[in-house]
Amino acid sequence: MEMIIDFPGGSKVDAHFGGFTVATDQPPAASAPAPFELFLASIGTCAGIYVLGYCQNHDLPLEGVKILERIHSNPETRMVEKIDIEI
DSSP: OOOEEEEEETTEEEEEETTEEEEEOOTTTOSSOOHHHHHHHHHHHHHHHHHHHHHHHTTOOOTTOOOEEEEEEOTTTOOEEEEEEEO
16 A cells, blocks of 8 residues: 655645545644544544444344543643543
């Protein structure tokens, strides 16, 4: 797989692959999610694929099923220290 990363202007950085474009941006414009926000979202959606597959394989209804992802950051370093995923 190849991705093309380009810079469409301002603080925007886009990734192009498989016919898709994933747009990112940084504040103050924030016209799209920041790259790190997309990284965090990918963790939750990856977990979601496994939850979806489990429910489908066991004929469990998906109505009302959701995943809550909590990101815990250190207030001093502002670095992510822990991610909780609750189904």
